[in-house]
Amino acid sequence: MVSFALFVGDSGHGYRPGLVHPYLGAYGVSFLVVFACVLFSRIQEIPLCNRIIAVLVCILLYFPLPKKYPVNPVKVVAIQNEDAPLEDYITATRKWRFHHPAFVVWPKYALPEDIRRVYTDGNKIMQMVRDMKTVLVFGTRTDTGNRQGDWRNIALVVNPLGELGRVYKNRPVPLFQEGIPGSHAYPISTPLETIGTPICFDNDFEEIDRKMVAKGAQLLLAPSMYEASWSREEHLQHALQFRSVLARPRTGDGCWRRPVQG
Secondary structure (H helix, E strand, C coil), rough: CCHHHHHHHCCCCCCCCCHHHHHHHHHHHHHHHHHHHHHCCCCCCCCCCHHHHHHHHHHHHCCCCCCCCCCEEEEECCCCCCCHHHHHHHHHHCCHHHHHHEEECCCCCCCCCCHHHHHHHHHHHHHHHHHCCEEEEEEEEEECCCCCCCCEEEEEEECCCCCEEEEEEECCCCCCCCCCCCCCCCCCECCCCCEEECCCCHCCCHHHHHHHHHHHCEEEEECCCCCCCCHHHHHHHHHHHHHHHHHHCHHHHHHHCCCEEE
16 A cells, blocks of 8 residues: 555656655555545445545646656665675675675675674675775674663764764664664765665655754665565565655755765
């Protein structure tokens, strides 16, 4: 249902969000889809005003947001490979070094352990970042230090000079063991752009992205999980959930100030 709600604003324009997505989000649009279907299923039983409402809902859902992208896109390389060893991520990323990506994004659990405790992995990552002169955003976990078993899923951002910042996942998936939720959503400054780094399920809620953009994020880069066991439809639905990020929020001239090549 959510993927359908994101499709309806497409009209052949590459799955662009519709006009109402910035106001309602994917779940709100899904509600409108069901609401309109119910009205049409009872078209003979409802007053004329309700019929008009159903038609207006369909019209609103049909039109996509206009493109307002300036030139000079940001180059982003995204590597998605669940449960891969670190060497595979590094090898796959280095294949793109001649494209000179400004940013590289790895999955939400690219490193399953706290990088501060695995110095060898940290050195390998920093060497790759220095060689490619890029900014790397990847998901990992960090121990809170309070007691054994307390940890958080984080988005860690590094560049050739070292760590630029880390943001905790605010919205762990319900009923899953995803650590302690964070309570702050702030952007991270990089030499090229100020970026927001929501993690996977954070993007199911407009609140996290809106907070990051309101505080200055110009680009959202989201480490996420795509299970290899998922069907093609499940992968597509999960990917389309992030498309509504393009419609969020309406502060200044928007979040995506430059288009992305990747």
